Amino acid sequence: MAADPLAWWRRQSLRFRLTATASAALAAALAAAAWLLVHVLGSALIDSVDEVAYQRARDVVALAADGRLADPVAVPDGTMIQVLDARGRITNVTPGTDRLVPLADRSWPPDGRGRFLHGEPYGLPGPLRVVVLRADQGRTVIAARSFKEVADSLATTVRMLAVGTPLLLVLLGGASWVVVGRTLRPITELRRGAAEISGTARARRLPVPEARDEVHALATTLNDMLTRLEAAEASQRALVADAAHELRSPLASIRLQLEVALGHPDGQDWRETAEGVLEDAMRLSRLAEGLLTLARLDERRRPARWEPVDLGALAAAAADRYPGVVVRVAAAGPAVVGGDALELRQVLVNLLDNAVRHARSTVVVEVGATGGLAAVTVTDDGPGIPEADRERVFHRFTRLDSARSRDDGGAGLGLAIVRETVRAHGGTVELAGAAPGLRATVHLPLAARAW
Structure with missing residues (x-):
C-alpha cells in the first residue's frame, strides 16, 4: 500500500503548519512582487532610452528636411547618429561614430521602434537600443544609445532582490512563528489546564484569555461544560448515595426478620415472616423499577415509541384501578397527543398514586385542551404541599416528612419520573394549591403540533 504523501504534514x-503555509504564501507573493518590479522597471527604462533615441532621430530628420544637417552631427547627450543616403552610404555621423558600417541594415523597418543590437561587432561595449527613421531624399536616420548602464542597473536590482527577498522571507517567517506561537499560547494554556483537571480537582476551571476572540469563546464553553459535568456528577453521586440509603433499609429489615426466624424457629410464625420479607422485597422491586426508568429517561431524550395517544381514554383507563376517583373530560374533542402510551400512562399512575395516598375523600382527574396544548389535572383534597417544597418534590429521592413511612410512602422517585417523562414528550408539569389539597397539572402539545 502506497504511503500517504500528506501523512508527514x-x-x-499546528504552529509549524501555519507558519509553513504562511511562509510559502509569502514566498510566492515576494517572488511575484520581485518579478513584477524587475519587469516594470526594465520596461520603463527601455521606454525611456527608446524615447530619447527617437527624439534625437526626429531632430536629425528635421535638420535634414531644412537642409541644415552638418557633419559631424552635433548631439548633446551622447546619442550615436548615422545618416545614410539612398544608396546606403553613411554621409553624416556624430563624433566617434563608425563611418563605414551602418548600425542597422536596410532590412530594418524605419518605424521609429527601438530594437536591441549587440555592440561587440561594432566595437561598442554592451547592448544598444537602435531607432530607425526615414528622411527626405531617400535618406535614413539611425539613432542608437548604449544600454549598458541600464542593463547594469537592472542586474544590480536583480542581485539585490535575490539576496534581500530570502532574507525578508526569513524575517517574515520568524515573525510568523512568533505571532502564531503567541496566538496559540491560550490554547496551550487550555491544554495544560485540562491536563491538570483530574478526579481530585474537579472544581478547577480552564484559563480564559482576556481577548474576546474564538479562543475566549472556546474556553468559556469548556468551562460551562465542566460546570454541567460537575452538576451531573454531583447528581449521580447523590443518586447513588440515596439509592444506597433506600436499599439499606429493606435489606436490613429482610436480614433481621430472617435472622430472628432462624434463631427461634420453633416459636416463629413463618407466614408472618414470609409476608414481611415479601413486603420488603416488593419495596426493593419498586425501587429497582424506578431507578431503571430514570436511567432509561436519562439515556434517551425522546420516547421509545411515538404514536397518537388519547389522554381522555388513557386517564379513564388509569383511574379504573382506583375506586372513588372521578374522571372529567372537559375537552371539546379528543385530547390527542403524540408519544409513548405506556410512558404517559405511568405518568398518570404516579400522579394518581400520590393523590390517592394523601387524599381525604376525593380525587378528580380532568382532561382538557386549549391553545394547542392538552392539559391533564389531578386534584386531591389532602393536606397539600407547602409552596416552598413544590419544586423540591420533583427531585429524586425527595420525600416530605408526611411521606416517610415505609408502609405508606414511596422511595421519592414517582414525581421525578413524571417530570423526566413529560419533558421527553415536550411538555411541562407543575404543582399548585387546591384549597384544600394539591393540584398537579401536566401540559403536552396536541398531536396536530407534535407531528
Missing part, C-alpha cells in the same frame, strides 16, 4: 504541529 499531518503529523506536524
